[in-house]
Amino acid sequence: MEAGHRTSAPRDEVIEAIDRLGCSITARAIADHLRARESNVGLASIYRALELLDRLGLVQRFDLGDGGARYEPALPSGEHHHHMVCDSCGKVEPFEDDALERAITHLSGKTDFAVAAHDITLHGECPDCRASA
């Protein structure tokens, strides 16, 4: 794998959990998933693995405004998506939009910041909650 890092069962289990759980997961979700599989990986190891993977660019760390970090696997293709959050039920839906990406790219060229990444979160109400409102 990557230079300077060892493979270990806990680490592999965290990676497997991230892959399986997919988009926009919390550290707690990973812990619950692993605990359900009788794996006694400590919370600290999960955070340490996430921090490492984020540093290596293998997972994306972000934040939906609910005071807890979210993670998801980074696509090797470089493609990425953003998230819509339902403020009623908390549901999170991914979306992607080329026009939005283009606007960001164009903006990045105009500013004196060296823009390396961007996070976009849409807040609103999901179809289900709209229907039952």
Add this chain to the structure above:
Amino acid sequence: MEAGHRTSAPRDEVIEAIDRLGCSITARAIADHLRARESNVGLASIYRALELLDRLGLVQRFDLGDGGARYEPALPSGEHHHHMVCDSCGKVEPFEDDALERAITHLSGKTDFAVAAHDITLHGECPDCRASA
């Protein structure tokens, strides 16, 4: 002021602090500001005032991915901006971009979510840090 809410010195001081401190401030910054002015407003009252003001739409609450909430006065005009964060020194700069807003608006019309708000954060390196790197 608004129906059902009383005026009080602590509340006014929090409002004054938000106005004076401006863009992208933390609860701690407000507390420090008030403490420096010999005002012994409790942290809890600051949070309660912020929660109220956010609910009334007078301040905007958001989050820069550093595990702490940010606040800023909401412009009555409805205009709003977003933020660029320097990942080296932590500096936060506001920016606005019409093309970006238009892309969001257009996207909102295409999705089945009822989009009510959006947060955009650009991460990168500010000019100062680029120069000293």
Add this chain to the structure above:
DNA sequence: GTGAATGCAAACTCTTTGCATGACT
């Protein structure tokens, strides 16, 4: 054998809540 990774528990930060006191209408 050596250094990295782990698990546990304690520490920390940010935020919220319970409760008795004090203030506004």
Add this chain to the structure above:
DNA sequence: AGTCATGCAAAGAGTTTGCATTCAC
């Protein structure tokens, strides 16, 4: 008077860190 807001302190949630032990290379 009655209600709402305050301050303090304690409680919570999420995340990080210290340390002895275990494991990979």
